[in-house]
Amino acid sequence: MQTILSANLPPSRFVPRPIPARSGVGLKAQHVGDILETAADIGFFEVHAENYMGAGGLPHAQLRAIRERYPLSVHGVGMSIGGEGRIDPQHLARFKAVVDHYQPGLVSEHLAWSTHDDVFYNDLLPLPYTGATLARIVDHVGQVQEAIGRQILIENPSTYVTFAESTWSEVDFMTEIARRSGCGLLLDVNNVFVSAANHGYGARDYVAAYPLDRVQEIHLGGHAKDADDAGRPLLIDAHDREVADDVWALYRLVLARTGPLPTLIEWDNDVPAWPMLAAEAERADRLIGRNRPPVHVGLAGVALVAQ
Amino acid sequence: MTGVASGTESGTAGAGNGGFAAGLLDPDVEVPAEISGRRAATRRYGVYRNNVVVGLIDALKAAYPSLLVIMGEMNFARVGRHFIAAHPPRSPMMQDFGAGFAEFLAGFAPLRGSPFLADVARLERAWLEAYHAADAAPLTGADLAGLAPEAMAGLVLPAHPALAVICSDHPIGDLFAYRFGRPERGPDLAASQSALVTRPELEVRVTMVTRPQARFLGSLAAGQPLGEATEATLAAEPEFDLATALALALQSGAFVRPLA
Numbered sequence: 315m316q317t318i319l320s321a322n323l324p325p326s327r328f329v330p331r332p333i334p335a336r337s338g339v340g341l342k343a344q345h346v347g348d349i350l351e352t353a354a355d356i357g358f359f360e361v362h363a364e365n366y367m368g369a370g371g372l373p374h375a376q377l378r379a380i381r382e383r384y385p386l387s388v389h390g391v392g393m394s395i396g397g398e399g400r401i402d403p404q405h406l407a408r409f410k411a412v413v414d415h416y417q418p419g420l421v422s423e424h425l426a427w428s429t430h431d432d433v434f435y436n437d438l439l440p441l442p443y444t445g446a447t448l449a450r451i452v453d454h455v456g457q458v459q460e461a462i463g464r465q466i467l468i469e470n471p472s473t474y475v476t477f478a479e480s481t482w483s484e485v486d487f488m489t490e491i492a493r494r495s496g497c498g499l500l501l502d503v504n505n506v507f508v509s510a511a512n513h514g515y516g517a518r519d520y521v522a523a524y525p526l527d528r529v530q531e532i533h534l535g536g537h538a539k540d541a542d543d544a545g546r547p548l549l550i551d552a553h554d555r556e557v558a559d560d561v562w563a564l565y566r567l568v569l570a571r572t573g574p575l576p577t578l579i580e581w582d583n584d585v586p587a588w589p590m591l592a593a594e595a596e597r598a599d600r601l602i603g604r605n606r607p608p609v610h611v612g613l614a615g616v617a618l619v620a621q
Numbered sequence: 622m623t624g625v626a627s628g629t630e631s632g633t634a635g636a637g638n639g640g641f642a643a644g645l646l647d648p649d650v651e652v653p654a655e656i657s658g659r660r661a662a663t664r665r666y667g668v669y670r671n672n673v674v675v676g677l678i679d680a681l682k683a684a685y686p687s688l689l690v691i692m693g694e695m696n697f698a699r700v701g702r703h704f705i706a707a708h709p710p711r712s713p714m715m716q717d718f719g720a721g722f723a724e725f726l727a728g729f730a731p732l733r734g735s736p737f738l739a740d741v742a743r744l745e746r747a748w749l750e751a752y753h754a755a756d757a758a759p760l761t762g763a764d765l766a767g768l769a770p771e772a773m774a775g776l777v778l779p780a781h782p783a784l785a786v787i788c789s790d791h792p793i794g795d796l797f798a799y800r801f802g803r804p805e806r807g808p809d810l811a812a813s814q815s816a817l818v819t820r821p822e823l824e825v826r827v828t829m830v831t832r833p834q835a836r837f838l839g840s841l842a843a844g845q846p847l848g849e850a851t852e853a854t855l856a857a858e859p860e861f862d863l864a865t866a867l868a869l870a871l872q873s874g875a876f877v878r879p880l881a
Contacts, residue, residue: 367714368753369782372823392713398638405713430642434710436680436718437672439641442655474665476657512665540668543661550668 326415331385333358333419333531335574335606337598338387339591340581346376348588350383356595358419360387360578366416367408381416387531387578388418392434395454395468396427396441410462420531420576422467422500423458425451425488442477443487448494455495467498467530472505472537472551474512484509485523492528499525502533503565504557504580508549512542517564526572534565534598535580554583556594562601569605577602645673646706677705677718684719685745688738690799700729716753720746737791737810744793744827747785747818751825754783759821759874774848778841778876783820786830786839789813794829821874828873833858834866838875 336357339345348354359380366373380386390409393401413421426438441447459466470488482490492499501524510517536555542548557565557579569575579594636655644650644666652659652666659666678701682689689697704725710718723742732738759781765773787793794816795808815835817828830838833854840850854861870876 364713364715368716370756371751371753371783371820373753374756375823394713396638402713408714427638428713430638432711433642434713434718435642435645435673436676436710436713436715437669439638439645439669441638474668475662477655478657479655540664542664548664548668 326417328381328415328417330417331419333385333387333576335576336602337595338385338576338578339595340389340578341377341380342581342585343373343376344585345588345591346380350379352588353383354588354592356384356592357599358385358387358576358578360389363388363390363409363412364392366412377416386416386418387420387422387576388413388416390421390423391438392428393423393454393458394427394429394434395423395451395458396425396439396447397429397454398427398450399429399431401454401457402429406458406461409458413462413464420467421462421464422469422531423455424469425471425491438471440471440473440475440477443480443482443484445481448482448487448490451491452494455491455497459495459497465496465498467500468492469500469502469533470505470509472502472508472512472549474548474550476513483523485520485525489525489528492525498530499528500531500533501526501529501568502535503568504533504535504537504561505551507558507561507564508537508551511547511549518567521564521568521571526568529572529575532565532568532575532577533580534561534577534594535582537561552583553580555581557597562597565598566601569601574602574606641669645670646709674702674705677710678702680715681705681719681722684716684749685722685742686800687741687745687797690803691738691741691796700726700732703729716749722746737789737793737796740787740789740791740793741796744787744789744797744816744818747787747816748797748825748827751783751785751818751820754781754820757782757877759819760871760876760878762868762871764878765871774846774851776847777844777879778847778870779879780842781819781821781875781877783818783825784842784875785818786815786835786842787818788815788832788835788839794827797827817869817873817875819873819875826873828869830869833861834869837861837863837866838870841870841876 334357338358338360339356341359341361361377366377392405424438427441428435428437428439455468468491488499491497506520507517510520534557535553536557538550538552538554540548540550577598579591579598581591640653640655644653652662656662656666678698681701682697704722708721708725723739723746726732726742727739760778790813792808792810792812792814794814815830815832817830817838819826836858837850837854840853851863
C-alpha cells in the first residue's frame with residue numbers, strides 16, 4: 315500500500331497577514347461550513363500543520379477558503395523538537411511547504427518529543443531538563459527556523475511526570491531556549507495550570523517568573539480531573555471541554571502583565587457545535603479588550619492609540 | 622524539582638527518551654526508572670500510555686469506519702492493539718498510519734474465518750488516499766470527441782491521482798456501506814463485488830463495477846493503451862461492453878487528459 319505523498323502545493327497566492335491581538339479558534343473541518351456561512355467574527359484560526367500535508371482534496375480546499383478570509387497560525391505537533399535523533403528532513407520539508415503555501419502569521423511547535431528510533435508515538439512526550447537536552451533543543455529549534463526562514467514559537471508542555479535527572483526548572487529552561495535560539499514563546503495557560511497542579515508548584519509563581527516579553531501567543535483549553543497512585547489530583551490536558559474558571563483567572567493575570575495577545579481556544583476532543591466554541595472565543599476577546607491600552611483623544615480630536 | 626525554581630543538584634543520567642518510550646506500547650514494561658517517584662508513578666506514566674494507545678486506536682478507527690461497524694468497538698480495538706504493536710506509525714503524517722492494515726488483517730490468524738475484512742480495508746484505504754490525493758481536472762467526453770478510431774486505440778489514459786480499482790471475491794460494496802449504518806440484514810457473503818474509487822472534485826466516489834469493467838479500468842490505470850486493454854478484456858470476459866465502461870470512467874472522473 316502506498317503512502318500518501320505530500321504536497322506539491324502550488325505557489326502561494328497568499329499575502330502574509332499578521333495575527334491580531336484577539337481570540338482565535340483551532341480549526342475543525344466540521345465547523346468550516348458554519349464559519350464561512352456566518353462570516354464568524356474570529357480574530358484568527360490555527361491548524362495543525364500535519365493535517366495539511368496531503369497532496370490535495372478537501373482539507374486544502376477548506377483551509378484556502380479560511381485563509382482567504384482570516385489570519386492563520388500554523389502549529390506543528392510532530393516535529394519532535396525534544397527528540398534524541400535528528401530532525402526528520404522529510405518532515406521538515408513538508409512543514410516548510412505548508413508554511414510557504416499558507417503564509418501564516420505565526421508558526422509554533424512544542425517543548426516535547428514524539429519520535430524515537432523511527433517510531434512516531436503521536437503524543438507530546440516529556441523530557442528531562444538538563445544541559446544536554448537544552449543544547450539539543452536549541453539546535454533543533456535553530457534547524458527549523460533556518461529551514462523555514464522565520465522565527466517559531468515554542469509552547470510550554472503539560473506534564474504528568476518529572477525526571478530525577480532534571481537540573482533546570484521549566485521556566486528557566488524555556489527562558490534559555492528562547493535566549494539561545496532566538497525563538498519566541500507560546501504560553502499555554504492551561505498547561506501551566508495542569509503542570510503546576512500535577513507537580514505541586516504555584517501556577518502564579520510560574521507565570522511571575524516566566525519571560526512574558528518573549529510570549530507572542532497564548533493557548534487556552536479544557537482539562538480533565540483524575541487522581542494519581544497516591545490519590546492526589548492529576549489533571550489531564552484533554553482539550554475536551556470548556557476552559558476551567560481557575561484557568562480563566564490565571565489568564566487574566568497573564569493579560570494584565572502582557573497586555574493584549576493573540577489567544578487560541580483549543581478544543582480537540584468531543585468537539586462541540588460551532589456556537590459553543592465561538593462563545594469561548596468571545597469570552598477571551600472580552601478579556602483581551604479590557605486589557606487594551608486606552609485610546610487617547612489628541613488636541614485636534616484625532617484618536618491615537620497609545621503604544 | 623519544581624517548575625519554577627532551579628535546584629543545583631546535578632542529578633543522575635537516565636536512559637533518555639528510549640527508556641521512556643519502551644513501555645508506551647507494552648503494558649508489561651515497568652514504569653521507566655528515570656521518572657521521579659517511579660514507584661508511585663504508575664498512573665502518571667499511564668496517562669502517556671493511554672494517550673499513545675488510545676490515540677493510535679482512534680486514528681485507526683477514523684481511517685477504517687466501515688470495519689469499525691462491521692467488527693464492533695471491542696473487536697476492532699483488540700485487533701488494533703495487535704496491529705499497533707506490529708506496525709507502529711513511522712511518520713508524523715498520521716494519514717500514512719494504517720496503510721498496511723489490509724495486509725495485516727489478511728495474515729492475522731484469528732480472523733481467518735472472515736477473509737472479506739482485508740478487502741474492505743483495501744477499499745477504505747483507497748477511499749482515504751483518494752480523499753488526500755492531488756487535485757486534477759478529470760478527462761471528459763469532450764476531450765475524446767473527434768478522435769479518429771486509430772488514435773483512440775493507441776490512447777494511453779493517465780490515471781487521475783485519486784483513482785483506485787479494487788477487485789474482490791467478497792461483497793465489499795455492501796460492507797463498505799456499513800460506515801453509513803449497520804443494515805437490518807447482512808450482505809450475501811458469497812457475492813463478489815468490485816469497486817471504482819474516484820474523486821472528480823472534492824468528494825470521494827465509490828462506484829460498484831462489474832468484474833470485466835474492473836479488469837478493463839485496472840488495465841488502463843496500469844498504462845495499457847485503450848485498444849489493447851479492450852481486446853484483453855474481451856478475450857477473458859466476452860460480455861464486456863466497451864461503451865458502458867468508458868462512459869462510467871468518464872462520468873466518475875477516473876482519468877486525466879493525456880499529455881499532448
